[in-house]
Amino acid sequence: MEDMYKLLEYTDSVNELLARYGVKFGIYKNNTFKEQLFPFDSIPRIIKADEFAVLEKGLKQRVVALNLFLKDIYSKKSIVKDGIVPEDFIFASSGYMPQMEGAFPVNDIYSHISGIDLVQSKDGGWYILEDNLRVPSGASYPMIARDLCRRSAPDVFANTAIEDNRNYADLLRRTMDNVNVGGHTVILTPGRYNAAYFEHSYLAERTGAHLVTNNALTVEDDKLYYLDASGKKERVGAVYRRISDEYLDPINFNSESLIGIPHIFDVFKKGNVAIINAPGNGVADDKGIYYFVPKMIKYYLGEEPILNNAPTYLPFYEEDMKYVLDNFDNLVLKDVAEAGGYGVVFGSKLSSTEKEDFINLLKSEPRRFIGQEVIDFKDLEILDDGNIVPRKADLRAFVLMADEPLVWRSGLTRYSRNPDSFIVNSSQGGGFKDTWVLSR
Numbered sequence: 306m307e308d309m310y311k312l313l314e315y316t317d318s319v320n321e322l323l324a325r326y327g328v329k330f331g332i333y334k335n336n337t338f339k340e341q342l343f344p345f346d347s348i349p350r351i352i353k354a355d356e357f358a359v360l361e362k363g364l365k366q367r368v369v370a371l372n373l374f375l376k377d378i379y380s381k382k383s384i385v386k387d388g389i390v391p392e393d394f395i396f397a398s399s400g401y402m403p404q405m406e407g408a409f410p411v412n413d414i415y416s417h418i419s420g421i422d423l424v425q426s427k428d429g430g431w432y433i434l435e436d437n438l439r440v441p442s443g444a445s446y447p448m449i450a451r452d453l454c455r456r457s458a459p460d461v462f463a464n465t466a467i468e469d470n471r472n473y474a475d476l477l478r479r480t481m482d483n484v485n486v487g488g489h490t491v492i493l494t495p496g497r498y499n500a501a502y503f504e505h506s507y508l509a510e511r512t513g514a515h516l517v518t519n520n521a522l523t524v525e526d527d528k529l530y531y532l533d534a535s536g537k538k539e540r541v542g543a544v545y546r547r548i549s550d551e552y553l554d555p556i557n558f559n560s561e562s563l564i565g566i567p568h569i570f571d572v573f574k575k576g577n578v579a580i581i582n583a584p585g586n587g588v589a590d591d592k593g594i595y596y597f598v599p600k601m602i603k604y605y606l607g608e609e610p611i612l613n614n615a616p617t618y619l620p621f622y623e624e625d626m627k628y629v630l631d632n633f634d635n636l637v638l639k640d641v642a643e644a645g646g647y648g649v650v651f652g653s654k655l656s657s658t659e660k661e662d663f664i665n666l667l668k669s670e671p672r673r674f675i676g677q678e679v680i681d682f683k684d685l686e687i688l689d690d691g692n693i694v695p696r697k698a699d700l701r702a703f704v705l706m707a708d709e710p711l712v713w714r715s716g717l718t719r720y721s722r723n724p725d726s727f728i729v730n731s732s733q734g735g736g737f738k739d740t741w742v743l744s745r
Contacts, residue, residue, distance in 0.1 A: 308461045309741070312347040315457040316688055320345050322453050328446065328503050344736035345450050346687045350698065350718040357714065357742045360423075360431060363611030364702055365710040366602060368419045371436060371589050372706065373605040375415035378588060379405045389604050390597045393621070397672055398594065399642045400439070400587020402550060404557055404570065411484040411579040416586055418480065418545075419704040423612070424682035432615045432680055434699065435595060438586040440547050443701050443717040444473050445504040447739045448511075451715075454739065468742040470715035474511035476705045481514065481543050483707040484579035488540030489531050491515040491522070495548045495564040505547050514545065524568040529578045543579040544569070550584045558584075592641035592675050593619065616678040620671040629676040630664065636676040637727075638663070651679070651727075679727070685738070687720055696720045697727050700740065716740040 320342070329340050352360070377384055378401075384390050395401055420441025422434045451470050455462050481490045492514045494505040509516035515531060522541065523530050529541040546553060552562040557570040572578045588594065596617045599610040618625040618636075629636060633652040640648030655663060667674055684695030698720035703713040718738040721727065 308465055309349055309351070311458055311461050312349075312454055313688060315454065316345070316347040319347060319450065319453045319457060323450070326449065328449060343446060344722070345446075346720065346736050346738050347454065348686050348688065348693070349739040349741040350685055350700070352740065352742050354743045354745055359611065360702065361712040361714075363431075364421055364704050364712050366606065366608060366611055367421065367433070367436070367598065368416060368704045368706060368710050370598065370602045370605050371419070371438060372413075372415050374601050375438075375583070375586060375589050376409070376413055377605075379585060380407065380409075384601065384604055387604070389600050390594070391621075393672060394591075394593050394597070395588060398588045398591040400550075400585070400589070400591050402558075402585035402588070405583070405585035408574045409576075410573070410583040411486060411576065414484060414706050415583040416589070417484065417581040417583075417706050418477070419706070421702045421704060422699055423702060424615075424680055424699045426680050427683055431612060432682075433598075433612050434615055435592060436590045436598070437701075438590040439582060440549065441701070441703070442501040442504055442547075443719075443737075444477075444703050444713065445507040446737050447715055447717055448473055449507065450737070451739050465741075466744045468714035468744050470713070470739075473703070473713050473715070474508065476707075476711050476713060477508065477545075478512045478514075479711075480705040480707045481512070481545060481579075481581060484581065485542035486577060486579060488529075488542035489515055490543040490545065491517045491531055491541055493517055493519070493522070493544050493546040493548060493566075495552070499547065501547065508545075519564050519566050522566045522569070524566065524572055527572055527575050527577055529566070529569060529572050541578060543581060545581040550587065553580075553584060592639050593621070593672065596675065615680055618676040620667055620674055620676065625676070626668075626671060629667070632676075633660065633664070635679065637679050638667070639675050639677065640673060641675060642673070682727070685718070685720060687722075687736070687738075689722070694724070696722065696724065698738070714742040716742075 323345055324342055329342055378395060385392050416438040418441060420437035423431050424434055425431050492505055492509045496518055506516055521532050530538040531541050532538060548564055551559040553565045554570040555562040555565050556567045573580050596619050599614060602608055602610045618629050620626040620629050636652050638650045682697060685698040686693050687696045698718055701717040705711045718740045719735050721735050
């Protein structure tokens with residue numbers, strides 16, 4: 306695999322092209338929008354074929370169980386009645402949407418595109434850190450980076466047995482077509498000030514879907530229509546929405562939303578349009594619910610989990626609260642409602658005053674946090690200021706649900722540029738790599 310180091314000489318030129326093509330991400334915080342580049346490191350992550358085969362099997366198993374959980378939670382709630390998941394963890398979740406009760410998506414698929422975040426420990430084992438089932442992003446970055454690297458050094462790819470990652474658009478199109486009830490497929494974006502706007506436009510181009518904002522869509526007679534540039538109406542059968550649940554429909558959800566489509570949820574409930582991913586999925590990727598996913602796999606599938614969670618504790622339970630307090634300095638505490646690397650606290654990093662304040666908060670709001678063992682996950686090589694150095698990295702794997710779960714044989718590898726940090730998120734200053742899955 307020494308060929309991969311040949312890509313080092315193209316690091317700067319590839320990053321320049323990424324900047325020219327507008328491959329950026331945006332951060333909106335404190336009423337300020339800031340757009341910045343997502344730094345690319347040309348040394349790829351390598352995953353062997355047999356190793357990825359195990360990951361693939363485990364990821365499919367997990368996503369199937371999560372989809373069954375979502376259907377159950379919004380209908381019979383058997384998993385609650387049978388005492389597997391406490392009722393408090395469902396109805397207290399910020400991702401739970403009572404409007405979804407009894408609303409069944411096309412083909413009973415809730416999470417069409419799942420972004421599952423994993424880390425590999427130094428002993429080689431893989432652990433799932435979290436599930437992203439709402440509007441997971443990131444597939445476009447390794448897609449375009451691989452394309453630019455391939456153009457820069459075609460011999461490297463000709464001489465290396467790597468799974469081709471250019472099929473993501475085909476997998477996505479297959480996923481969208483599988484639930485399209487008749488008509489156009491559109492990608493609904495809130496606009497260029499969204500953090501992942503590049504991805505919205507890139508995936509629209511690659512899949513042939515229309516990229517639209519809400520003013521191009523209208524509801525009439527319980528159906529959704531797309532208005533083209535001439536004002537002609539065309540039926541829409543599937544919407545790959547890239548806006549949050551609460552802003553999707555100002556009639557049914559947040560009435561102050563200016564980026565949603567009035568009554569689209571009513572059309573969805575009648576089965577006249579597919580929404581990808583379905584509203585209400587947040588109840589399944591709540592970090593508190595994460596604790597119960599291995600139990601879901603056993604409950605719904607009768608199988609042992611193939612992939613492990615990171616060892617996790619729920620202060621909601623008295624026994625777990627005691628463990629968290631007794632081992633506070635050795636744990637990472639996470640706010641279940643936060644994302645993007647926010648709300649993550651390492652016990653060992655807090656001053657005595659900060660620790661006391663946090664523990665008081667934890668005791669007053671035990672459902673709000675989980676505690677996890679700090680996995681000393683694997684360092685990957687990156688190029689930093691002309692030197693090859695080790696940095697922490699995770700992997701976002703993408704599972705697409707069509708008539709069967711499909712795992713993209715690539716993924717988004719994110720790394721920390723801070724030598725002392727375990728936080729790899731782009732919003733926290735991280736960079737990204739391509740992920741090479743060997744084909745043999």
